[in-house]
Amino acid sequence: MKTTKEISLGDIAARSEELRGENMTLNMGPSHPATHGVLRLSLELDGDKVVKCDPVIGYLHRGDEKIAENMTYNQFVPYTDRLDYLAPLANNVAYAIAVEKLAGLKMPERCEAIRVACCEMARISSHLLGLGVYAMDTGAWTVFMYTFNEREKLYTLFEELTGARFTTSYTRIGGLTRDLPEGWLQRVENFCDGVLKTIDEVDRLLTRNGIFLERTEGIAPISKELALAYGLTGPNLRASGVPFDLRKDKPYSGYEKYEFDIPVGVKGDCFDRYLVRMEEVRQSVRILRQVIKTMPSGPWYAEEAKKIFLPPKAKVMTKMEELIQNFMLVTEGPQIPAGEVYFEAENPKGALGFYIVSNGGGVPYRLRIRGPSFVSLSILPAIVPGNFLTDIASILGSLDFVMGECDR
Amino acid sequence: MDAAAFTQKFPQTETLASIDMPTFKVANAELVEVVRYLRDTQGFDLLADLCGVDWPQRTPRFGVVLHLLNTSKSEYVRLHVACEQDAVPSVSAIHPGANWHEREAYDMFGIRFVGHPDPRRILMWEAYPFHPLRKEFPLAGIEVPFPAADVAAVTGQKVEPAPMMGGPFVSGGGHMSNAEPQALDQSWNEEKPKS
Numbered sequence: 001m002k003t004t005k006e007i008s009l010g011d012i013a014a015r016s017e018e019l020r021g022e023n024m025t026l027n028m029g030p031s032h033p034a035t036h037g038v039l040r041l042s043l044e045l046d047g048d049k050v051v052k053c054d055p056v057i058g059y060l061h062r063g064d065e066k067i068a069e070n071m072t073y074n075q076f077v078p079y080t081d082r083l084d085y086l087a088p089l090a091n092n093v094a095y096a097i098a099v100e101k102l103a104g105l106k107m108p109e110r111c112e113a114i115r116v117a118c119c120e121m122a123r124i125s126s127h128l129l130g131l132g133v134y135a136m137d138t139g140a141w142t143v144f145m146y147t148f149n150e151r152e153k154l155y156t157l158f159e160e161l162t163g164a165r166f167t168t169s170y171t172r173i174g175g176l177t178r179d180l181p182e183g184w185l186q187r188v189e190n191f192c193d194g195v196l197k198t199i200d201e202v203d204r205l206l207t208r209n210g211i212f213l214e215r216t217e218g219i220a221p222i223s224k225e226l227a228l229a230y231g232l233t234g235p236n237l238r239a240s241g242v243p244f245d246l247r248k249d250k251p252y253s254g255y256e257k258y259e260f261d262i263p264v265g266v267k268g269d270c271f272d273r274y275l276v277r278m279e280e281v282r283q284s285v286r287i288l289r290q291v292i293k294t295m296p297s298g299p300w301y302a303e304e305a306k307k308i309f310l311p312p313k314a315k316v317m318t319k320m321e322e323l324i325q326n327f328m329l330v331t332e333g334p335q336i337p338a339g340e341v342y343f344e345a346e347n348p349k350g351a352l353g354f355y356i357v358s359n360g361g362g363v364p365y366r367l368r369i370r371g372p373s374f375v376s377l378s379i380l381p382a383i384v385p386g387n388f389l390t391d392i393a394s395i396l397g398s399l400d401f402v403m404g405e406c407d408r
Numbered sequence: 409m410d411a412a413a414f415t416q417k418f419p420q421t422e423t424l425a426s427i428d429m430p431t432f433k434v435a436n437a438e439l440v441e442v443v444r445y446l447r448d449t450q451g452f453d454l455l456a457d458l459c460g461v462d463w464p465q466r467t468p469r470f471g472v473v474l475h476l477l478n479t480s481k482s483e484y485v486r487l488h489v490a491c492e493q494d495a496v497p498s499v500s501a502i503h504p505g506a507n508w509h510e511r512e513a514y515d516m517f518g519i520r521f522v523g524h525p526d527p528r529r530i531l532m533w534e535a536y537p538f539h540p541l542r543k544e545f546p547l548a549g550i551e552v553p554f555p556a557a558d559v560a561a562v563t564g565q566k567v568e569p570a571p572m573m574g575g576p577f578v579s580g581g582g583h584m585s586n587a588e589p590q591a592l593d594q595s596w597n598e599e600k601p602k603s
Binding site: 061228231233339 | 426427429453454455456457461475479482484486503504505507512530533540541545547549
């Protein structure tokens with residue numbers, strides 16, 4: 001007698017538990033090109049799908065907060081370069097403003113305008129890198145070459161201004177290290193023309209590119225509520241539709257004098273985050289042009305900052321007063337009044353915050369650094385599960401984080 | 409912010425002087441309620457920062473400082489909380505973003521966050537015995553053995569071996585100047601007779 005066995009989809013569905021394979025644990029990083037530094041993701045995979053994502057950080061932890069407690073306010077400036085090392089000028093400015101708030105210093109207009117120019121150039125440089133490597137993460141190599149070309153020109157301008165290409169340490173508490181070089185503003189203006197052309201080029205290469213859209217559109221959308229709950233800031237928050245920008249909402253360093261728009265996304269997916277950064281570069285150019293046009297003359301450091309700056313070397317050698325001041329500043333540091341201050345600046349990656357507790361004297365009692373990248377990464381366990389393994393490169397690149405600031 | 413309504417609702421709250429934003433000292437037991445009230449009623453919808461501070465001369469020794477941000481009115485508020493037996497209630501159920509900040513405060517100061525869903529270290533590794541941001545911890549650090557005991561037994565080294573150990577690049581080990589990594593396959597380096 002013939003026996004038959006009916007095979008149907010329903011039958012297989014009923015056995016789905018029995019047929020399911022094991023989940024696999026995969027470590028992505030700490031040395032992986034898509035993790036942009038030393039980030040490790042401990043992933044649990046069901047086939048190609050991510051079930052769980054646990055970011056492991058700390059590989060670049062240098063104890064910056066501990067170091068800050070053991071040196072004077074002036075000595076810490078070079079350490080701020082190494083937080084978000086893709087925008088050191090913006091970090092310098094954020095730290096300087098935080099300490100100046102504590103010291104109750106008011107900056108002259110020229111100093112503020114130069115700082116705004118520095119911040120916006122740092123933003124352009126950071127976004128150029130962010131966009132270039134993001135295109136590379138999603139499989140488009142050429143864009144990286146275009147944006148890096150432009151970034152190189154910026155670094156030449158930084159070198160001319162600060163003497164260093166990468167670790168600028170340009171600000172001092174109460175001012176800057178030096179005034180603008182002759183003709184520098186004109187060269188920045190020329191750069192502005194060039195960078196807009198490059199951004200248009202990137203626009204044409206990526207924004208309607210089928211492959212790029214496939215890899216970014218609708219991937220890892222972050223809702224307004226989720227973004228706020230996780231404390232995202234900067235372009236990542238704005239891509240989710242929250243029009244919050246510290247430059248507009250809590251203006252510092254004279255940002256209220258300049259006209260610019262805040263680009264805001266709709267869906268909060270990877271593509272929106274890309275679009276927000278593209279538009280931010282254009283807006284930064286807009287601000288830069290206004291700064292160049294309205295650059296005030298006058299001193300580039302606060303008059304009261306003479307108690308913080310080292311006196312000119314020639315005077316130290318010949319005048320008693322200056323010699324004593326030099327000695328006191330080097331041995332005890334600038335005398336900052338007791339109190340506490342929290343200041344956040346709108347950095348390219350988000351809000352970089354400094355919380356400083358002072359007991360008086362030249363050394364901070366506690367200096368807390370709130371790194372926007374640390375916060376951006378903390379959302380990964382909420383948005384990565386459910387996506388495919390290949391999407392992780394897209395998601396990480398779209399958050400545009402930097403480990404120097406995350407691990408501190 | 410409506411400070412009067414806030415202090416009326418939480419009478420144990422103490423208003424502190426500050427140069428930059430409204431600052432309050434909040435009772436340890438009330439923290440979760442306070443943060444929830446500030447989010448739901450006063451619109452402080454974003455936790456900007458949460459960190460620990462060590463005051464060795466004070467009792468209780470550790471404090472936690474929260475900075476909350478109202479994104480529609482662009483206002484900040486600062487909350488100080490004193491630890492009770494080195495512990496503070498966790499606010500990560502209200503602001504999920506507090507999760508990592510609290511892990512960091514635990515890692516750096518040893519402050520416990522009661523009700524935290526995942527109380528692990530974050531910057532240092534899990535077996536690390538110290539809390540480095542405490543004031544008595546020396547700036548130079550304290551040398552501790554790394555967790556991979558089996559590797560240390562074989563190599564006799566105090567640090568974890570570089571990830572490239574075993575190839576495709578290998579390192580001779582020993583003094584640093586001799587330990588430069590080389591490709592495992594050295595055939596391209598061999599001399600070949602000229603044709």
